[in-house]
Amino acid sequence: MIRVLFFGPVAERVGARELSVPFVAGMRLQELIDLLSANHPSALDIVSFIAVNQAQVNDRQFPLNDGDEIAFMAKFSGG
Amino acid sequence: MIRVLFFGPVAERVGARELSVPFVAGMRLQELIDLLSANHPSALDIVSFIAVNQAQVNDRQFPLNDGDEIAFMAKFSGG
Amino acid sequence: MNEPVRIQQEDFSQDAEIAALKASSLRIGGIATFLGCARDFSEGRDVSEISFEAYGSMALAEMNTLRSEAIANFKLIDARIVHRVTTVRAGDNIVFIATAAEHRAAAFDACRWIIDELKQRVPIWKKEITPEGDAWVTPHP
Amino acid sequence: MNEPVRIQQEDFSQDAEIAALKASSLRIGGIATFLGCARDFSEGRDVSEISFEAYGSMALAEMNTLRSEAIANFKLIDARIVHRVTTVRAGDNIVFIATAAEHRAAAFDACRWIIDELKQRVPIWKKEITPEGDAWVTPHP
Numbered sequence: 278m279i280r281v282l283f284f285g286p287v288a289e290r291v292g293a294r295e296l297s298v299p300f301v302a303g304m305r306l307q308e309l310i311d312l313l314s315a316n317h318p319s320a321l322d323i324v325s326f327i328a329v330n331q332a333q334v335n336d337r338q339f340p341l342n343d344g345d346e347i348a349f350m351a352k353f354s355g356g
Numbered sequence: 357m358i359r360v361l362f363f364g365p366v367a368e369r370v371g372a373r374e375l376s377v378p379f380v381a382g383m384r385l386q387e388l389i390d391l392l393s394a395n396h397p398s399a400l401d402i403v404s405f406i407a408v409n410q411a412q413v414n415d416r417q418f419p420l421n422d423g424d425e426i427a428f429m430a431k432f433s434g435g
Numbered sequence: 436m437n438e439p440v441r442i443q444q445e446d447f448s449q450d451a452e453i454a455a456l457k458a459s460s461l462r463i464g465g466i467a468t469f470l471g472c473a474r475d476f477s478e479g480r481d482v483s484e485i486s487f488e489a490y491g492s493m494a495l496a497e498m499n500t501l502r503s504e505a506i507a508n509f510k511l512i513d514a515r516i517v518h519r520v521t522t523v524r525a526g527d528n529i530v531f532i533a534t535a536a537e538h539r540a541a542a543f544d545a546c547r548w549i550i551d552e553l554k555q556r557v558p559i560w561k562k563e564i565t566p567e568g569d570a571w572v573t574p575h576p
Numbered sequence: 577m578n579e580p581v582r583i584q585q586e587d588f589s590q591d592a593e594i595a596a597l598k599a600s601s602l603r604i605g606g607i608a609t610f611l612g613c614a615r616d617f618s619e620g621r622d623v624s625e626i627s628f629e630a631y632g633s634m635a636l637a638e639m640n641t642l643r644s645e646a647i648a649n650f651k652l653i654d655a656r657i658v659h660r661v662t663t664v665r666a667g668d669n670i671v672f673i674a675t676a677a678e679h680r681a682a683a684f685d686a687c688r689w690i691i692d693e694l695k696q697r698v699p700i701w702k703k704e705i706t707p708e709g710d711a712w713v714t715p716h717p
Binding site for chain 3 (some may be wrong): 589590591594598602603604605606607608609610611612613615616617666667678680683684687688691
């Protein structure tokens, strides 16, 4: 499984803090983006950063592994 | 009388923290400088600022008044 | 001794943070700090409370990276970063950064750099709770 | 409440200074501080103690002027300046400046400006006491 995490404004729009998505061999980040885009378009609108296992990833073709933790995040507003 | 004050390195070279100098009508700052220069030349060497009644004065022709407090000061090194 | 980089609910003491910083060296000549506080007013609206949420594990890792980069790039002796994640009211402490260096220029430069970078790089979000409703804060570009 | 500008022998608490600063307004978004400490080493020499002397009345007046100028020029909400005049050892506090503003840039700019100006304008002198003897510090140009 892939653990998909949401925080703050994104979590509010998704209506959940976490989703579990079945892992499929050869899966890339783009497939998760497509899934979120189809089911929660208003949440995707405010996603500015994506992290895979707590490191920011910009390449949408980034290959995923079973057990990965993927976070879809709005612009940070801490401090 | 004029109160002449010394602090820190200047006081050390003068060997005193305070001198009283008789006030003479028409006295200007230059006369005090000449006095210090004659009696304590090594102290005058390190004087960078002069204050009359706690305000810096650069004009050596500044007229003095009886009861004035004049400070001869080395470069500041606080903070 | 507390960790030099922390995310916590509870408030912190600047005296305690500075004492911890000083314990690391007798070569410290200057310590710059920045304390971010909750204001009662933001962009024209009254704010009753501010609520914070973090991606805790990633936020802590980023803050530790920020501290290490600041120490290396500004030749600091030490640095500390604390961010509260809880609900605060006007006047409450939110974030604290302290940078210790031999001389003050490096301490100031590093402290400012850390808070600027923290706002850009650390996954924390704030929601302002106002009499007219709640709103997640969208940072300016 | 303590005065916001002071020259004193005794040490100070940053928590107490910050609490006093915060008491003035709920609009404060950022507080920058600078803490100057005694180092055990200066320009190649070990330093055992540092002894301070001030032209007290003029120093206090200049520090009050600095505070007022900083508040006006940087649009601060409030500011505090404390300088110890006594003999200190390595690690001891010497000077503390805190500047409170709505936003952090003004707080940082003002804090740095005050310590830079204080060193130029406030009649205080320091003497370093080293194993090889005492020496009044001559500031660099």
